[in-house]
Amino acid sequence: xxxxxxxxxxxxxxxxxxxxxxxxxxxxxxxxxxxxxxxxxxxxxxxxxxxxxxxxxxxxxxxxxxxxxxxxxxxxxxxxxxxxxxxxxxxxxxxxxxxxxxxxxxxxx
Amino acid sequence: xxxxxxxxxxxxxxxxxxxxxxxxxxxxxxxxxxxxxxxxxxxxxxxxxxxxxxxxxxxxxxxxxxxxxxxxxxxxxxxxxxxxxxxxxxxxxxxxxxxxxxxxxxxxxxxxxxxxxxxxxxxxxx
Numbered sequence: 764x765x766x767x768x769x770x771x772x773x774x775x776x777x778x779x780x781x782x783x784x785x786x787x788x789x790x791x792x793x794x795x796x797x798x799x800x801x802x803x804x805x806x807x808x809x810x811x812x813x814x815x816x817x818x819x820x821x822x823x824x825x826x827x828x829x830x831x832x833x834x835x836x837x838x839x840x841x842x843x844x845x846x847x848x849x850x851x852x853x854x855x856x857x858x859x860x861x862x863x864x865x866x867x868x869x870x871x872x
Numbered sequence: 873x874x875x876x877x878x879x880x881x882x883x884x885x886x887x888x889x890x891x892x893x894x895x896x897x898x899x900x901x902x903x904x905x906x907x908x909x910x911x912x913x914x915x916x917x918x919x920x921x922x923x924x925x926x927x928x929x930x931x932x933x934x935x936x937x938x939x940x941x942x943x944x945x946x947x948x949x950x951x952x953x954x955x956x957x958x959x960x961x962x963x964x965x966x967x968x969x970x971x972x973x974x975x976x977x978x979x980x981x982x983x984x985x986x987x988x989x990x991x992x993x994x995x996x997x998x
Binding site for chain 2: 764795796798800806807808809810813814817819851853855856860861862863864865866
């Protein structure tokens with residue numbers, strides 16, 4: 764079973780700062796099977812990044828993804844007020860077919 | 873624009889079966905590019921994938937829930953459904969339905985969940 768570990772658990776930053784979120788897999792994951800989601804309180808998750816680095820439709824270019832193998836990163840270049848939320852990485856492929864990381868909360872400092 | 877809407881009882885008694893339906897509007901559930909899935913989120917916790925189904929009826933489930941889960945599809949109604957048996961308080965969660973899309977850019981296949989329902993809260997309590 765592939766386990767995705769996200770760090771840090773909470774990131775306290777100010778608007779305008781750069782956020783770097785990590786997702787580490789217990790086994791190698793194909794980059795094309797790695798996605799990132801944003802979730803705000805009371806809302807469903809929203810797809811941000813698929814294929815480790817491709818932005819989903821309508822996602823601002825301040826969001827970027829990178830990585831391969833077991834280490835993946837989501838970067839928000841300059842935090843906007845609406846970016847404070849919880850972020851999840853997700854992999855598809857190995858049993859269980861689909862798993863999520865535990866999430867990173869980006870909060871206002 | 874494709875929309876998904878979950879429906880079903882908000883309160884289920886322990887040991888009973890939780891039943892939810894996801895209605896797909898603005899598009900067909902019978903498209904070859906998509907699987908349709910259920911994901912849940914206990915209060916204050918992260919996301920857990922429950923299982924997914926293809927319009928043909930092909931399914932795959934999270935092994936941790938497989939013995940209690942049945943997902944089915946009704947293409948005539950453009951709906952798919954979740955049944956979770958023998959529920960306990962640990963099954964209390966917001967339940968989401970979502971579309972799993974595959975994008976092909978030879979030689980790569982990209983899988984992701986790009987359309988989600990708003991979620992429905994299910995509480996297991998007597």
